[in-house]
Amino acid sequence: MALSSAIYNTLFKRTSTFALIIVGSAFFFERGFDLGCDTFFDSYNKGKQWKDIKGNYSQ
């Protein structure tokens, strides 16, 4: 209970800190979302991309 009160009073109570939280979390959300989408795309198209079949062609 004390923890949630501390979080509310320091982070969410003021609009300024709340906006900062939104901007900061948007930064990390973007990174995580993009990485997750790329990982999903790579796993969905496993074996079709050049980086997967590169080893079949010796250089």
Add this chain to the structure above:
Amino acid sequence: MLKPCTVSGYFKSASQVVSNQLNVSGTVAVLPTRKPVQIPFQGNSALSLSRALPINANVSVSSGPAVSTQIRWAHTDINVPNFDDYRNPATKNPNKKSTDSEDSRKNFTYLVAGGLGASSAYAAKSVITQFVSSMSASADVLALAKIEIKLADIPEGKSVTFKWRGKPLFIRHRTPDEISTEQSVAVNNLRDPQHDNERVQNPEWLVVLGVCTHLGCVPIANSGDFGGYYCPCHGSHYDASGRIRKGPAPLNLEVPAYTFPTDDTLLVG
């Protein structure tokens, strides 16, 4: 004497009832006696309760601006539905203060709002980035790009590097000494024989691509044995006309197509 209190006496004869002399003693019709059906009272709703009011009884009704007309019924027979499934678990216990869980409940609300804000900020940023990048020059336009250079910005004896079509472009303002040196080089001794006049339009200005003809490194200006360009990768020396003089490179530095639209500007491409 006529007074208001005695006036009624003068109208009394008109107000008296006179019999019409009709014989009504004979029986005209026999109406069946009604037997009231006794239905046991079931006060399940406000309507049935209001129906149960004794209509003919002497019901006292008070009215006025300060008198409430609300009627309260004792609903001891109606079960209140259970809304526990829809209630916040933090406020279910009637023995606990709801202010104790106020901050955590607000935290949840603000987290939802903040998450929505963060994801919409991401979406807005993606849309704006896509839109702005659609306004920049596309690859086919960049492949035919021209570059215009103000020659007054380049002092004498200085070599300046520009980026042109993805490659470095060297523009060298040559000194009179360099011009006379390059003009007097014996062409027959060169690996890639080209006279200085074939390589420059205006002897003051040398325009070459900064890509070493050996393996494509970018040479360093104003260094090397011949005072022109020196490629650090494998030690190719170019002179101040961009010609290969020493080292592994087979050809002179490439001269792109360029013009001088005015005396003070150079247009490459």
